[in-house]
Amino acid sequence: MNRKVKKGFTLIELMLSVTFFIAVLGIFRFSYAGFNKVFNNVEVINCNNSILSFVNASKQHCRENYTLGRVYFSKKENTIMFYTNMKKLNEYKLPKGFQFTFVNAVNSEININRFGRTSDGCTIKYRDRNNEEQEITISVGTGHVQIK
Secondary structure: OOOOOOOOOOHHHHHHHHHHHHHHHHHHHHHHHHHHHHHHHHHHHHHHHHHHHHHHHHHHHHHHHOOOEEEEEEOOOOEEEEEEOOEEEEEEEOOOOOEEEEEOOHHHEEEEOOOOOEOOOEEEEEEOOOOOEEEEEEOOOOOOEEEO
């Protein structure tokens, strides 16, 4: 018995393999895109809460220590800094991929009086990783900070 050993694949086997590979790749791509969107949304919520907490903690520090303070927004460095008595006490950096786009405060800063009230209102806008604009508003003379 002299049998020939078949070497290689048939066209149908190759087509089935390629089809299976494309299907798996499509599912993976869809899952990855969905994961990135969910991850970005969580980061936006975390960033908004961190900015609000930062501003509120700065106000509380001024109120408790009966001192003047200012919160400075650096668009260049994507950083928020809290200063009191000419000294930087705290700093918050936006997550990687986030970018400040607009801060409508005089000199990009919010002044806080000794009672923990802001003397300047402002709107802060930044872009997230999905290039969507996020907005936070701080009202004048109140303790109210709002996310839009």
